[in-house]
Amino acid sequence: MDFGLSEEQRLLRDNIVRFARGVLNEGTIERDRDQVFSRDLWRRCAEIGIPGLPAPADYGGSGQDAVSCAIALEALGYGCSDGGLTFSLCAHMLACVVPLSRHASEEQKRHYLPGLCDGSFIGAHAITEPGSGSDTFSMRTRAVRAGGGWVLSGTKTFISNAPVADVAVVFAVTDASKGFQGGVTAFVIDRETPGFRAGQKFEKMGLRTSPVGELTLQDVFLPDAAVLGRVGGGSAVFATAMDWERSLLVAAHVGAMERVMEKTIEYARLRRQFGQPIGKFQAVAHKIADMKVQLDAARLLTWRAAWRLEHARSASLEASIAKLYASEALLKTALDAVQVHGGYGYMVEYEVERALRDAVGSTIYSGTSEMQRNIIARWLGL
Numbered sequence: 001m002d003f004g005l006s007e008e009q010r011l012l013r014d015n016i017v018r019f020a021r022g023v024l025n026e027g028t029i030e031r032d033r034d035q036v037f038s039r040d041l042w043r044r045c046a047e048i049g050i051p052g053l054p055a056p057a058d059y060g061g062s063g064q065d066a067v068s069c070a071i072a073l074e075a076l077g078y079g080c081s082d083g084g085l086t087f088s089l090c091a092h093m094l095a096c097v098v099p100l101s102r103h104a105s106e107e108q109k110r111h112y113l114p115g116l117c118d119g120s121f122i123g124a125h126a127i128t129e130p131g132s133g134s135d136t137f138s139m140r141t142r143a144v145r146a147g148g149g150w151v152l153s154g155t156k157t158f159i160s161n162a163p164v165a166d167v168a169v170v171f172a173v174t175d176a177s178k179g180f181q182g183g184v185t186a187f188v189i190d191r192e193t194p195g196f197r198a199g200q201k202f203e204k205m206g207l208r209t210s211p212v213g214e215l216t217l218q219d220v221f222l223p224d225a226a227v228l229g230r231v232g233g234g235s236a237v238f239a240t241a242m243d244w245e246r247s248l249l250v251a252a253h254v255g256a257m258e259r260v261m262e263k264t265i266e267y268a269r270l271r272r273q274f275g276q277p278i279g280k281f282q283a284v285a286h287k288i289a290d291m292k293v294q295l296d297a298a299r300l301l302t303w304r305a306a307w308r309l310e311h312a313r314s315a316s317l318e319a320s321i322a323k324l325y326a327s328e329a330l331l332k333t334a335l336d337a338v339q340v341h342g343g344y345g346y347m348v349e350y351e352v353e354r355a356l357r358d359a360v361g362s363t364i365y366s367g368t369s370e371m372q373r374n375i376i377a378r379w380l381g382l
């Protein structure tokens with residue numbers, strides 16, 4: 001097995017880390033406090049190709065394979081301390097750009113992908129509803145055949161980027177007599193479509209620079225050309241998005257873990273109590289040693305899942321394992337970082353309390369930890 005990075009991958013990683021540190025971090029504390037999403041920073045990210053990393057070059061993307069995308073997202077999570085911005089970019093890329101790249105018609109690709117890659121469009125992915133979260137497929141949003149197209153009605157909630165999105169992949173029941181396999185269809189919808197609106201924007205505990213909100217559909221008419229994939233093929237579109245999101249969103253978490261760990265090592269070396277650096281106390285050093293073990297394990301699981309996305313028939317099991325492990329490891333790392341920083345860690349200025357608030361969502365979005373364990377158990381025949 002070769003775990004080395006190619007020269008291109010090394011360059012990609014170094015460029016993103018340098019860019020993120022130089023451009024994205026200033027003002028993060030204030031943006032987090034005020035819950036401000038920066039479209040300007042989004043455009044700056046687009047100038048170096050981040051929003052279009054996995055999209056084919058023919059449509060304006062960077063054409064990176066899944067492992068290179070994992071390396072790039074890890075670099076972003078490492079260099080960029082604005083966890084909300086990183087999260088918004090990941091949601092756009094992994095749950096909108098990827099399903100469009102894989103399932104869209106030629107016409108849809110030409111229409112949407114260049115703008116999604118060059119920073120002029122922001123994407124969202126909407127399946128969750130007020131009454132259906134983990135039980136996704138009990139959704140109530142309906143698409144009914146009418147006037148040579150479809151009429152959609154329903155409400156989607158907790159949708160990342162919804163308040164600022166120009167394009168959304170939205171799931172609706174098209175045949176209630178069938179289950180998720182065959183009964184649900186994905187549609188791609190423009191912000192300007194009559195009846196389609198961004199509703200309430202939520203106040204959140206963490207990832208506060210990433211806007212999350214509702215999308216409402218009130219008798220939204222869509223032509224057949226808005227169907228993504230095929231009618232009844234929503235499960236395949238959703239599976240693509242989840243395999244990529246679960247495998248690669250956590251690559252950004254791996255980067256964040258490394259950044260938080262390094263900050264904690266630095267603090268443990270400098271902070272002195274009882275006449276010595278606190279890092280010399282075994283109780284502190286062991287917490288940091290555990291961070292390193294979790295970081296390396298999460299990185300390997302992420303790379304394995306990313307590799308399988310391109311080389312194996314299915315990556316779903318490995319994606320769930322990576323998602324479960326890396327998100328729980330991120331949460332533990334951030335909590336221990338606050339503990340090692342003591343009272344200073346509890347204060348906004350030291351930026352580890354924000355890392356902790358940002359980390360809490362990771363065991364909920366993209367399927368909760370409990371649901372990942374259910375999926376893994378099912379693969380084990382239970």
Ligand SMILES: Cc1cc2nc3c(=O)[nH]c(=O)nc-3n(C[C@H](O)[C@H](O)[C@H](O)COP(=O)(O)OP(=O)(O)OC[C@H]3O[C@@H](n4cnc5c(N)ncnc54)[C@H](O)[C@@H]3O)c2cc1C
Pocket residue numbers: 091124125126127128132133134135157158159160161207212361364365366367368369370371374
């Ligand atoms: C920051 C953030 C961003 C998000 N972005 C998006 C987005 O872009 N698009 C989108 O569609 N959704 C998004 N979501 C929604 C997210 O996917 C859901 O919140 C998640 O799937 C859980 O659904 P729920 O909140 O309805 O919780 P519920 O499903 O009601 O679950 C509540 C609790 O019960 C547990 N539970 C439920 N069923 C089972 C079971 N069978 N076995 C064991 N335990 C179970 C859960 O694990 C959880 O602990 C986002 C959420 C957050 C927090």
